[in-house]
Amino acid sequence: MNWEQLLSLKRFGDTNKRIRKEQDETRLGFEVDYDRVIFSSEFRSLQDKTQVIPLSQTDFVHTRLTHSLEVSVVGRSLGRLVGKKLLEKHPHLYSVHGYQANDFGAIVAAAALAHDIGNPPFGHSGEKAIGEFFKTGNGKQFKDQLTEKEYQDLCDFEGNANGFKILTESRAGRDGGLRLSYATLGAFIKYPKESLPKKPTKHIADKKYGFFQSEKEAFVDVANELGLLKRGEKDISFSRHPLTFLVEAADDICYTIIDFEDGINLGLIQEEFALEYLSKIIRNTIRPENYYALSTKEDRVGYLRALAIGSLISEAVDVFMANEEAILNGEFDCALLDKSKYEAQINDIIKISVENIYQSTEVVDKEIAGYGVINTLLNTYTSAINNGFNNTTSNYDKLILKGLPKTIKTDTPSLYQRLMSVCYHVSLLSDSKAILDYKKIKGMEI
Numbered sequence: 001m002n003w004e005q006l007l008s009l010k011r012f013g014d015t016n017k018r019i020r021k022e023q024d025e026t027r028l029g030f031e032v033d034y035d036r037v038i039f040s041s042e043f044r045s046l047q048d049k050t051q052v053i054p055l056s057q058t059d060f061v062h063t064r065l066t067h068s069l070e071v072s073v074v075g076r077s078l079g080r081l082v083g084k085k086l087l088e089k090h091p092h093l094y095s096v097h098g099y100q101a102n103d104f105g106a107i108v109a110a111a112a113l114a115h116d117i118g119n120p121p122f123g124h125s126g127e128k129a130i131g132e133f134f135k136t137g138n139g140k141q142f143k144d145q146l147t148e149k150e151y152q153d154l155c156d157f158e159g160n161a162n163g164f165k166i167l168t169e170s171r172a173g174r175d176g177g178l179r180l181s182y183a184t185l186g187a188f189i190k191y192p193k194e195s196l197p198k199k200p201t202k203h204i205a206d207k208k209y210g211f212f213q214s215e216k217e218a219f220v221d222v223a224n225e226l227g228l229l230k231r232g233e234k235d236i237s238f239s240r241h242p243l244t245f246l247v248e249a250a251d252d253i254c255y256t257i258i259d260f261e262d263g264i265n266l267g268l269i270q271e272e273f274a275l276e277y278l279s280k281i282i283r284n285t286i287r288p289e290n291y292y293a294l295s296t297k298e299d300r301v302g303y304l305r306a307l308a309i310g311s312l313i314s315e316a317v318d319v320f321m322a323n324e325e326a327i328l329n330g331e332f333d334c335a336l337l338d339k340s341k342y343e344a345q346i347n348d349i350i351k352i353s354v355e356n357i358y359q360s361t362e363v364v365d366k367e368i369a370g371y372g373v374i375n376t377l378l379n380t381y382t383s384a385i386n387n388g389f390n391n392t393t394s395n396y397d398k399l400i401l402k403g404l405p406k407t408i409k410t411d412t413p414s415l416y417q418r419l420m421s422v423c424y425h426v427s428l429l430s431d432s433k434a435i436l437d438y439k440k441i442k443g444m445e446i
Contacts (some may be wrong), residue, residue, distance in 0.1 A: 001328045003086065003093055005227035006241060007103065007183050012168070012176025012218075021098035030106035033184040034072070037114045040178060042166050043068070046116060048430035050123040051259070062262055064116050064123075067254060074313060075112030075250035080105035081317045082246060086324070104243065110180065111187035111247045118163025120427035121434040122370030129374040130157035130423055138379050142415060150416040152195040153212045154423065160190055162427050164211045168218045171407060186226045186241035189219070190248060193237040203333040205231070205240050214420055229330040239330030242320075249316040249336045252346075253309055260349050261305045263357040265298055273352060274301045280345050282307040315340050373438040374426060380441050381422045385410050389418065400441075 009018035009029045023029055037043055046065035062070075083104025086093065093099045120126035133139040134154040143151050153161070167185060168177040180188075191210040199206050211219040220236065229239040260277070263269040279286070285307045294300045319336045326332040337346060357363065384400040387393045388410055393401070401410065409421040429437065 001227050001229060001239070001242065001330070003090060003099075004097060005225070006186065006243070007093075007097075007099055007107070008181065008186075008225055010182045010225055011179045013179070019098075020103070023098075028103070028106060029181050030103055030110060030184060033110035033178075033180045034106065034113060036178045036180060037110060037117070037167075040117075040166075042117050042428060043114070045428060045430045045433075046119075048432050049116075049119060049121060050126075050431055051262075062258060064119060067258070068113055068116050070258060071115060071247075071250045071254045072109045072113035074253055074309060075247055076105040076109035077313050078105075078246040078250055078316055078320075079108030079243065081313070082320055085317070085321050089321075089324075107181075107183050107187050108243050108246045108250070110184045111243070112250045114163060114167060114180075114184075114188055115190075115247055115251055116159065116163070117166050118161065118427065119159040120157075120162070121374065121429050121431045122367060124159075125367040125370050126374060126427075127157050127159050129371045130378065130426070131155050132371070133375055133378045134419075137375060139382065139419070142419060145415050146419075147213070147416075149194055149196050150213050152198075153416075154419060156195055156198070156209070157423060157427075158191075158195070158208055158210075159427075160208060160210050161195075161212050161215070162424065164189060164219065165215050165424065166428075168215055168222075182222050182225045183241075183243075185222050186228065187243040187247055189222075189241065190244055192219070192223060192228060192240060193232070194235060197235060200232075200237075201333075203231075204335055205333075206237070212420060214417065231330065240327075242324070242327045245320060245327060245332070245336050246316070249312075249320075252335060252337050253312045253316070256346055256349055256353075257305050257308050257312070259357060260353050261301050263353055264301050266357075268356045268360055269352060271297050271301065274304050277345065277349050277352070278304045278308045281311050281342050285311060312337070312340070312342065312346075315342060370431075370434075373434050376438050376441055377426050377429075377434065378422060381408075381425070382419060385418050385422060386415075389413075403440075 009020065009023070018029065046068055047063055049064040051062040051064050051067045080101050083101035086104065087099070087101055120130060122129070134142070134151070139154065166177065167180055167188065170176055189210045191205055191208040193206060193209050194211065194213065194216065195209040216236065223238045226241060228241060231237040231239055260269070264271055264274055282304065291300060291303055294303060316336045319339045320327070323332050337343065340346065380400055381404065384393065384397040385408065387397045388401055405425065408425050409417050412418055
C-alpha cells in the first residue's frame, strides 16, 4: 500500500480526482468529514446509548456520545503525531502532494468520531440480542430463505458493519450516505472482510467483519480506490488501512482508562487501585505533590487518567512508526497496544474492569432487560413487515406499520433487505426510545 492512495480525498459520486494541493485550507475535505458525522442524526442518538452502565442516571458516567468525542480527540493527537513523523520519513507527501500532519489527524479524528455510530441500544449486548433473535429466536425461521452470508450477517449482527452502512447507504435525497472521503471510510473499517468465513486467521483484521452483504459493492469500491491489499480470492477480504490502527488505539486507550475511571467514580472499584494500576504507566510524568494536593476523588483520578492517556498516546505512536513497513505490507497482525511495553498494565486494568464493572449486577440486570426489549421489537416488526409484503396483515400489523418510518423497506422482494432494514431501524434507536417503543407494544404506554 502507498500513502498517496491511502489519503484519497475522493467521495461517493466524484467524477474528477480531488487534489490535495487544490484544497481550501480553511475547509479541508477531511475536516468536512468530521462535521458531517457530528451533525448527523445517527451520531446524536449516541447521547442516549450505553457505554459502560446501561441507563445510568448519574452525571459523570460516559455515554457512547461522550466516549466517541473523547476517542476522536485522542485519535486526532495520534494522527497528527504520526503524520509529522511520516512527513519527515516521506517528504514527497508534502513537497509533491501537499499533505500536512494535520491531515492525518483530521482523518483519524473523523473515523474515530464515527467508530461507534452503528452500535445498537444497550451496548454490545444489543448486538448479541439481535444475533440471538436470528440464531435461536423466531428469526431462525428465515435461515433457509437466505444465503449463507446473508444469514450470518444477521446472526452475528456487527456494529462496525452497521456503521459502514450508516456512513455509505444511499437513500432519497442522500446518495452515498454522508459522502465521507474514502480515506476516512478506509480508516473507519476495522475489519475489512465479509461475515464468512469467521475468524479464518488470528490476524486482527479477521477478528470480526466490517460490512454487510448489502454494502458489499460500496466496500469493494472504497478498498480498490485506496489500494488496500487483497487477502482473499474466493471471499472478500483486504488488509486494513494503516490509519485504522490509530483509530483502534484511540478507542483502546479511552475505554481502558476512562471506563476504569468511571468504575472508580461509581464506587465499583476502590480509589487506591487507580494509583496502583496506573503508576507504572505514568511513572515518568506524575508529580506526587500535584496528585496529593487534589482534594476530591474525581480530581485525583482525573489527574491520573490524563497522564495515562498521554503516555499511551506516545507509546502507540512509537509502535506504529516502528512497524510502518509491516503495516503498509499488511503483515502487522495485532493491535498497536498489544505490542506496548505497558501491555501487562493494560491487561490488569481491563481484568479488574471486567470483574467489577462489566460483570456487575447493575450491568448484567440491565443487559437482561435489553435482550427482552430488542427481542420484542424485532419479533413485532419483522412479523408486521413480512405479513405486509405477503398481504396477510392483521389489524395489529397495520397499526405497527403505520408507526414505522418510511425508510424501512417494506415492499422490497428481498427478504434479506426487509430483515436488514428492520435491524437497521432498531439499531438506530436510543436506549430510552427502544424502551418506549417496547412499552407501547406491551400496552404499558397509554
